[in-house]
Amino acid sequence: MVLKLYGTPYAFGATAVVAMVLLEKHIPFEFVLVDLKTGAHKTREFRERHPFGNVPCIEDDGFIVYESRAIARYLADKYADQDHGPRLIPVPTKVQERAVFEQGASVENVNFFPSVLKVIQEKFEKPLHGETTDEVALAGYIAELSKVLSVYDDILSKQRFMGGDEFSLVDIFHVGTGPGLALGGIDVMISTGPNVARWWNDVISRPSWVKLQAEGIKSSV
Amino acid sequence: MVLKVYGLGVAVCTRRIATVLHELQIPFELVEVNLMAGEHKTPEFLEKNPFGQISYIDDDGFILYESRAICRYLATKYKSQLLPAAGDLQAKAIFEQACASEYCSFDPEAAKYVLETVLKPSLYGTTPDTAEATKILEALEPKIAAYDTILKKSRYVAGEKLTLADLFHLPIAPLLAVGGSDVMTSQRFQNVKHWYEELVGRASWKAYEGGVKTTLAY
Numbered sequence: 001m002v003l004k005l006y007g008t009p010y011a012f013g014a015t016a017v018v019a020m021v022l023l024e025k026h027i028p029f030e031f032v033l034v035d036l037k038t039g040a041h042k043t044r045e046f047r048e049r050h051p052f053g054n055v056p057c058i059e060d061d062g063f064i065v066y067e068s069r070a071i072a073r074y075l076a077d078k079y080a081d082q083d084h085g086p087r088l089i090p091v092p093t094k095v096q097e098r099a100v101f102e103q104g105a106s107v108e109n110v111n112f113f114p115s116v117l118k119v120i121q122e123k124f125e126k127p128l129h130g131e132t133t134d135e136v137a138l139a140g141y142i143a144e145l146s147k148v149l150s151v152y153d154d155i156l157s158k159q160r161f162m163g164g165d166e167f168s169l170v171d172i173f174h175v176g177t178g179p180g181l182a183l184g185g186i187d188v189m190i191s192t193g194p195n196v197a198r199w200w201n202d203v204i205s206r207p208s209w210v211k212l213q214a215e216g217i218k219s220s221v
Numbered sequence: 222m223v224l225k226v227y228g229l230g231v232a233v234c235t236r237r238i239a240t241v242l243h244e245l246q247i248p249f250e251l252v253e254v255n256l257m258a259g260e261h262k263t264p265e266f267l268e269k270n271p272f273g274q275i276s277y278i279d280d281d282g283f284i285l286y287e288s289r290a291i292c293r294y295l296a297t298k299y300k301s302q303l304l305p306a307a308g309d310l311q312a313k314a315i316f317e318q319a320c321a322s323e324y325c326s327f328d329p330e331a332a333k334y335v336l337e338t339v340l341k342p343s344l345y346g347t348t349p350d351t352a353e354a355t356k357i358l359e360a361l362e363p364k365i366a367a368y369d370t371i372l373k374k375s376r377y378v379a380g381e382k383l384t385l386a387d388l389f390h391l392p393i394a395p396l397l398a399v400g401g402s403d404v405m406t407s408q409r410f411q412n413v414k415h416w417y418e419e420l421v422g423r424a425s426w427k428a429y430e431g432g433v434k435t436t437l438a439y
Contacts, residue, residue, distance in 0.1 A: 051367040052326050065314045067321035074314035092297055092307060099285050099294035106287035109324050111272060151271045 002221055003029045006049070007056030008036065011212040014068035015056040017176045019217045021072045021169070023208035025084045029058075031219045068176065069109070072169050088169045097164060104163040104170040112152075115145040116177045123184045146188050153193030161199065171203050179204055179213070223437065224249040227269070228276030229256065230432030234288035235276045236392040239433040241292040241385065243425035245299050250435045289324070292385050303385045312380060319378040319386035327368070330361040331393045338400030349400070358402055365404050365413055372412035387416070391426055 005022065007015030009031065022029050034040045034055050042053045050057045050066040057066035058074075065071045076088040090097040118141040126133050155162065163170030178189050178200065190197040203209065226242070226249050228235030235251070242249050254260050254275050261273050270277045270286040277286035280298075285291050296303045305312035334357045338349040371378060379386045394405050394417060404410070405417045420426060428436075 047367075047370075051370045052322065052364065053367075063311055063314075065318055067318050067325060070314060070317035070321045073317045074310070077313060078310055095294070095298055096283055098297065099283075099290060102290035102293045103285055103287045106290045107272070110287065114329070148272075154271045 001061050003027060003061075004032050004059040005029050005056060005217070006032045006034050006058070007217070009033055009217045011209070011216060012176065012180050014054075014176050015217060016212060017068040017172055018056050018058065018071050018075075019212055020172050020175055020206075020208050021075050021088070022220070023211060024086060024088065024172070024206070025075060025079045027075060027079060027084065028220045030221060031217050069105070069169075069173055072172065076169055086167060088167070088172070090164065090166075090168075100159075101163040101168060101170060104161075104168075105173065107155075108162065108170055108173045111148050112174065113177065115141070115148050116181070119145055119186065120177060120180060123186065124180065142186060142188060146192050149188055149192035149196050152199075153195045156193075156195035156199045161202075167202070167206075171199075174203065175209060179209075222281050224281075225252050225279040226250070226276055226433075227252045227254050227279070228433070229253055230429075230434060232275055232433075233392050233396075235433050236429055237288045237389065238276055238278070238291050238295075239429050239436075240388055240391055240425045241295055241303070243428050243436070243439070244303060244388070244423075245295060245301055246439045247295060247299065248437045248439075250437070251433055289320070289385075289389055292389070296385055303383065303388070305379065305382075305384065316379040316384055316386055319384070320389065322368075322378070323386060323389045326364045327390060328393060330357050330364065331397060333357050334361065334402065335393060335396040335400055338402075339396055354400070358404065361402075361404065365410055369410040369412045372416045377416065387420060388425075391420060395421055 003022075005015070005018060007013075007018070010016065019031075021027075034046070036055070040046060041050070041055050047053050049059070049064050052066070054066070056068055056071065057064060058071050060074075060078075065074050073089065080087060080089075080091075090101050092098055119138065122133055122138045122141055152162070159165055161167050161171050162174070181187070181189060189200045224242075224247060226235065226238055228238070228251065230251060230253065239249075239251075254266070256275070260266055261270075261275060267273055269279075269284050272286070274286070276288055276291070277284060278291050280294075285294055293304075295301075305316040334354060337354050337357065341347045342349060368378070375381060377383050377387050378390075397405055406414050408414070
C-alpha cells in the first residue's frame with residue numbers, strides 16, 4: 001500500500017519538510033489534504049493519529065508517525081540501503097560524524113526554529129488573524145534571527161552543510177520556514193553572510209525544492 | 222583522558238547531560254564556565270561553541286555542543302539501552318517522534334513558564350507576571366493532556382523501555398512545580414503523574430539534586 005502523507009499542500013511549513021524528503025528519496029506517496037481552516041486536525045478522529053492535533057503525519061502500511069523531523073528520519077532510515085537518492089543521515093557507526101549531524105539538528109530546532117518562527121508569526125500570521133504587524137517588534141525578531149545566522153555563517157565557513165560536509169536532513173529541516181521569509185521581503189537567509197548565502201542557495205536550488213515551489217505538494221502516484 | 226563537561230552545576234542543560242552520564246556510569250569532570258564574567262562570549266569559548274552557550278563536552282579532543290546531541294553521542298558511543306535497537310525501524314521512529322515531541326510540544330511552553338516564574342525572579346529579583354504565567358499554562362495543558370493519552374498506551378514516551386526521550390524532559394519538568402504548577406503531578410493526568418514520579422525517583426536524577434558536580438567514580 002502506498003505511503004500516505006497527511007498535511008497542508010504548500011511549499012511551506014512542516015508538511016513541506018516531509019515532502020522534500022519524499023522527493024529526494026524517490027519515495028512514492030499519496031497526499032491527503034488536511035484542511036486546517038475547518039479544524040480537521042483537531043477532530044477526535046485525527047487525534048487518534050496525532051495526539052497533539054498537528055500536521056503532518058504519515059501512514060505507512062498502517063504504521064503512523066507524526067512530527068516532521070521524526071518522519072524525515074524514519075524515511076531516511078527505511079530507504080537507506082536501497083537505490084533511493086542521497087543517504088541524508090550519517091550511519092550510526094560513524095559515531096563522530098553522526099554526533100555532528102545531531103548537533104546541527106539540535107541547532108535547527110533550538111536556535112533557528114524559535115527565532116524564525118517569531119518573524120513568521122509577526123510578519124505573516126498576525127495579518128491572517130486580522131491583527132497588525134508590530135514593525136518595531138518585527139525588526140527586533142529579524143535582528144535576533146540575523147544573529148543566529150551570523151553564527152551559521154561561521155559554522156558554514158568550516159563545513160559545507162549544517163549537518164556536516166554532506167547535504168542532509170538537517171538542511172531540509174530549514175525549508176519549512178526559511179524560504180517563506182523572502183516572500184515578505186526579508187532576505188536574511190542570503191544577506192547575513194557569504195557562507196550562509198552559498199549554503200542557502202545550495203538548499204533551495206535542489207530539484208526537489210524547485211519542484212515543490214513550482215507545483216506544491218501532490219501525490220506522486 | 223576523563224570526559225570534560227563545560228557548563229554550570231545549576232544549569233538545566235548541564236543537568237540533562239549529567240543525568241545521562243550517571244545512567245551510563247561514565248566518569249566526568251565538570252568545568253564550570255564563569256557566565257557572570259562573560260566567559261561564554263570569549264573567543265576561546267566561541268571556538269568550542271560558536272553560539273556562546275553552555276554546555277559543551279570535550280571527549281579526548283572531540284568537542285560537541287547542544288545537550289541533546291551530547292546525550293545521543295554518549296548513548297551511541299557506549300551502546301546504551303537508552304536508545305532503540307539499531308535494527309528496529311519502527312522503534313526508532315517512535316523514539317524520534319517522542320524526542321521531537323519533547324522539544325516541539327513540551328519544552329517551548331514549559332521553558333517559558335520556568336523562565337517567568339523561576340529564573341527571572343531568581344536572576345533579576347522580578348515578581349512573576351501571573352497573568353502571563355497563567356496564559357503559558359493554558360497553552361501547556363492540552364499538550365500534557367496529549368502526553369496523558371500517549372502514556373496510557375505505553376509505559377514510557379517511546380514505548381515500554383526507558384529511553385533518552387523520557388530523560389530529555391528532565392530537568393525542566395520538576396521546575397514547573399518550583400514555579401507553582403502541579404501539572405506533572407495532578408490527578409487530572411494520572412498517566413503523566415505515574416511516569417513523571419518514576420523519572421524523578423531515579424538515582425540519576427537524585428544524584429545531582431544539589432547541582433551537578435565532577436563524578437569520577439560511581
